[in-house]
Amino acid sequence: MTSEREPGRDDWRPWDQASTSDEVTQEVPQQQPEPAWAALPAPSAQGAAPAAAQQAFATQQGPTTHPAPTTQLSPWGAPVAPAPAAPPEAPAPARRGPGWGALIGVSLAVALVSGLLGGLLGAALTDGESFGSTGSAAGSAPSVGAGATTRPDGSVANIAARTTPSVVTLRVEGGGGTGTGSGWVYDERGHIVTNNHVVASAADGGEITVVLANGQQVPATIVGRDASYDLAVVKVDRTDLDPLELGRSADVVVGDQVIAVGAPLGLDSTVTSGIVSALNRPVTPGAADDQAFINAIQTDAAINPGNSGGPLLDMQGRVIGVNSAIARAPGSEISGQSGNIGVGFAIPSDQVATTVEQLITTGKAVHPIIGVFLDSTYDGEGVRIADEGPSGQPAVAPDGPADEAGLRAGDVVIAFEGRPVSDDGELVVLIRSRTVGDSVTLTIMRGGAQRDVTMVLQGSAD
The missing domain is CATH 2.30.42.10 (PDZ domain)
Incomplete structure (x- = not known):
């Protein structure tokens, strides 16, 4: 944002949904009430x-590039030269018909070839299911990790094991570009909560893919979104996903321990922890025509681009906020997308509860x-x-x-x-x-x- 602010005020700016390596700037419109x-x-x-x-930025992960695939070498490092042809054999003497030995040999050969072909076909099908399939309602739901039973209740490991199966990664493609963000399962009807800026570029004909914690990919559609609160709800065709419990942000106090879960920098199922470092922090990320107004929970739990839309949890594993923005010192320049500096912001869960229900019911807040x-x-x-x-x-x-x-x-x-x-x-x-x-x-x-x-x-x- 290039608008000037009064000394003593914060200058908040978001990361654009379809961010590139250049910083997104905003022209200041004509002043009018x-x-x-x-x-x-x-x-x-x-x-x-x-x-x-500090300056706040929406924490959606921007486009990523992938290197071209390299040619895979054989296990031995070089092609194997063909074996020399065997010398021709002398013709066998004429016989009246195949003997029992020949019939048995042919049968064994057929059985061997059939078994080999069956094994190759089975392997091909297995590979196809592992690497080329897309999750559907028939796929298995993500399950909790071992830490849920081997670590004490209330520990970070226990909470992470129980909640990460309900946190998803969103891959968004739209007219404004591509990017990734985070989200979490809100109810058993397949509703998933995320940030508006994560899915905004797909609002007019784009595509949203939800990647579950077990790697299954499921298409999603937008149910409703609200730029003013930077919240959105998408829906997947699944009824077997476990929702996270919603906590009361009004009960949160400064110093409470918290856990952030999401896909920072595209790294899904990432867990970070910290404390609530401030409450009721006014944050207004976004452009003038698409600005959000957040009375935010501030935390020092590491939040990076891609964490947007992911849950901020208390030490009972309940959602007390939706991660939405990070901060940087004013005057510093962004090269690509900067990372966590220990000041992140989340939309309080009390606001989330009201807005999400409105979005599910009417499509708007x-x-x-x-x-x-x-x-x-x-x-x-x-x-x-x-x-x-x-x-x-x-x-x-x-x-x-x-x-x-x-x-x-x-x-x-x-x-x-x-x-x-x-x-x-x-x-x-x-x-x-x-x-x-x-x-x-x-x-x-x-x-x-x-x-x-x-x-x-x-x-x-x-």
Whole structure:
């Protein structure tokens, strides 16, 4: 992203779905106020990020190239010269007919040749099943590893053995290129959760292949996706896959041990561990027209390109987040795709549970809104409501939550539920972290006077 940000703010940027060795940059659109009900505040025209800030990137693995296959040598290293032809034998004396010895010899020869052909055919069929087949509903489901019984409950080894069979790799081909990401089994109906940016390039006629933990490959279709929460659901024609248990991210505290599972750099069934290093971290990866708003769980568990969509687990093996982005220091350049630096971000499971059910039911998600346009050019304390919206629209939507609470154009929001805010994206992230119908309190400044207002969040699918 090439947009400038105010000093003291983070400059978040994603990896593109179809990434190449060059960094993807983003042009800054003309500054204009954008609607909070559309959840897309206009890109900020503020200063550069401080040295302590981080930049977030979607962690889908980009295209990989494979070397051309090499010619395989014979086991002996060189072709074997043909054996010299045997000298012709003298013709056998005439006989009245084949004797018993000849008949037995012929029978043995036929049996030997038949056995040899049968063995070669069986070997060919076995090889074909091992290397050329595609998994289907008739294939066997992945099974747990030995660590599930030989390691103590609650250990990383035990949790990894029990959960990796439910974590998959997604290979995506679409108009925007190819790439890989991760996902996990959500229910017994074949629904698999991943990130929107993992499957976005296949949304218009592309192909998605789900690779199970045992190597079986199954085609998948998109059930629903939501760019604002960076979540998507795909479905495979399987009913024998074991879903992961969903935990409560509201119960997570800083310092909790966590485990990340996925396919970083295309290396499937990779397990890393760490702790929760921060909570409620506002992260807004994505381009201005496809930006996600995540009130993220921050972790130091190693997360790399390709981990996107994989689960972040607690020490009971429950999903408490969906890995979505990693960070790098501002000002550093990407050569290809950089790796883990100990700062990764996951979408909290409480948000995942709500959004995924909406995607499965209707194919789209509903976002909570307050119904205002925000002024992205404002650089003072808090977040200012614009004087008017695009094309002369009112800055405060009539009959929206903010309107009913008495907010006006020019009001400055300085806190959300007691938490200070100083960036329009931060305010939208905090709103999006709540649920439609929630009652929230905003602290506003008007004419030098400060007061609290309460409103009930409405829903929008925009």
